[in-house]
Amino acid sequence: MKHVAVLMGGWSAEREVSINSGLACTEALKKSGYRVTPVDAGRNIAQTLAEIRPDVCFNALHGRYGEDGYIQGVLEIMGIPYTHSGVLASALAMDKPVAKTLFKAAGIPVADGRVFTRREIQDGARYDKPYVVKPLNEGSSVGVTIILDGENMSLQDLPWSFGEKVLVETFIPGREIQVAVMGDGALGAVEIRPLGRFYDYEAKYTDGKAEHLMPAPLDPEDYEEALRLALLAHRTLGCRGVSRSDLRFDDTGEGRGKFYMLETNTQPGMTSLSLVPEIAGHCGISFEELVCWIVEDASCDR
Template identity: 90%
Template sequence: MKHVAVLMGGWSAEREVSMNSGLACAEALKKSGYQVTPVDVGRNIAETLSEIKPDVCFNALHGRYGEDGYIQGLLEIIGIPYTHSGVLASALAMDKPVAKSLFAQAGIPIADGKILTRQEIHDGATYPKPYVVKPLNEGSSVGVTIILEEENMSLQDLPWTFGEKVLVETFIPGREIQVAVMGDAALGAVEIRPLGRFYDYEAKYTEGKAEHLMPAPLSEAEYAEALRLALLAHQTLGCRGVSRSDLRFDDTGEGAGKFYMLETNTQPGMTSLSLVPEIAGHSGISFEELVSWIVEDASCDR
C-alpha cells in the first residue's frame, strides 16, 4: 500500500481552494486503498516530510510556492516522487510572459500584450482599450482586471498589490474554452459561461456563478483544434501528469473563428466545481480513478 502525503494549504492567495482540492483528493485516495496523510504545508515542510516518510507526495498546492517550481525543487532534493509537472515546467507555466513567449514560438496564438512597471504606470502609461491587467505569476484569476472600451478607467486607477510589474494584454472577445490534458492526450473541452463580468475567482469557486457546457458546443473541427492547442501547450512547457489550458475562442471580433491561448495551469483545481474532474468524468474517468492515475504517474525529474 503506497503512503501518499497530500500537500495542501500553504500560504499563497489560493490557500482556501488548495485546502478544498487537497481534502477532496485525500478522501478519494483513501477510498482507492492508499494510506493517506493530509499535510497543511508550512515552511517546515522538509522536516514534516522527513518525519512522515511518504512514498509519494500528491501536490494539491495552488499559487506561489506550490505550482511555480519551489515545492517541486524541494521534493527533488529530498527525493520524494511527486505529482503533476516538474521544476522547469512549473516555473515556466507560472511566469505568464515567459509562457506566452514559448507559446508564440510554438505557433500557438496568444493575445498581444506588454509588461509595465509600477513606475511606468505612475508616469501615465497607457494601453488601447479593451485590455486585461494580470499579475505576472498568480493563478485562479487572482488580481485580474478587465477594462472595457466604454469604461472611464485607466491603468492609473487600479489598485496594485502584486509586485512591481504587471502584464497588460489586449482583451479577446468571445467564449471561454478550457481543455484538460492527461498524460499525452487531451481529454476534452468545456465552455464556461460566467454569470458575472468574467470567469474570476468567485465564479471559479462559488457554485451557481458560472454555467459549464460539457462538451463545449463547438464544431468538430473547432473542438479538435482546441484539444490540439492544449496538448501542444502542455508539451511545449514540458508538463507531465494533468494540466488544464485556458483559451478564448473569438467568435465575434475581427479574428472570428480563432483560438487564443491564455495560460496553461500545471496544478488545476480538484474541487467539486473544478473543470479537470468534470472533463475526466465526461470521458468515463471517475474522480477516484483520476486521482489514482495522478499518483501512479508521480515521479521526480531526475
C-alpha cells in the same frame, strides 16, 4: 500500501482553494486503499516530510510556492516522487510572460500585450482599451481586472498588490474554452459561461456563478483545434501528468473563429466545481480513478 502525503494549504492567495482540493483528493485516495497523510504545507515542509516519510507527494498546492517550481525543487532534493509537472515546466507555466513567449514560438496564438512596471504606470503609462491586467505569477484569476471601451478607468486607478510588475494584454472577445490534458492526450473541452464579466475567482469556486457546457458546443473542426492547442501547450512547457489550458475563442467577427491561449495550469483545481474532474467524468473517468492515476504517474525529474 503506498503512503501518500497530500500537500495542501500553503501561504499563497489560493490557500482556501488548495485546502478544498487537498481534502477532496485525500478522501478519494483513502477510499482507494492508500495510506494518506494530509499536510498543511508551511515553510518547514522539508522537516515535516522528513518526519512522515511518504512514498509519494500529491501536490494539491495552488499559487505561488506551490505550482511555480519551488515546492517541486524541495521534493527533487529530497528524492520524493510528486504529482503533476516538474521544476522547469512549473516555473515556465507560472510566469505568464515567459509562457506567452514559448507559446508564440510554438505557433500557439496569444493575445498581444506587454509588461509594465509600477514606475511606468505611476509615470502615466497607457494601453489601448479594451485590455486585461494580470499579475505575472498568480492563478485562479487572482488580481485579474478587465477594462472595456468606454469605462472611465485607467491603469493608474487599479489597486496594486501583486509585485512590481503587471502583464497588460489586449482583451479577446468571445467564449471561454477550457481543455484538460492527461498524460499524452487531450481529454476534452468545456465551455464556461460566467454570469459575471468573466470567469473570475468567485465564478470558479462558487456554485451557480457560471454555466459549464460539456462538451464545449463547437464545430468538430474547432473542437479538435482546441484539443490540439492544449496538448501542444502541455508539450511546449514540458508538462507531465494532468494540466488544463484556458483559451478564448473569438467568433465575434465574420468567418471562422480563432483560438487564443491564455495560460496552461500545471496543477488544476480538484474541487467539486473544478473543470478537470468534470471533463474526466464526461470521458468515463471517476474522480477516484483520476486521483489514483495522478498518484501512480508521480515521479521526480531526475
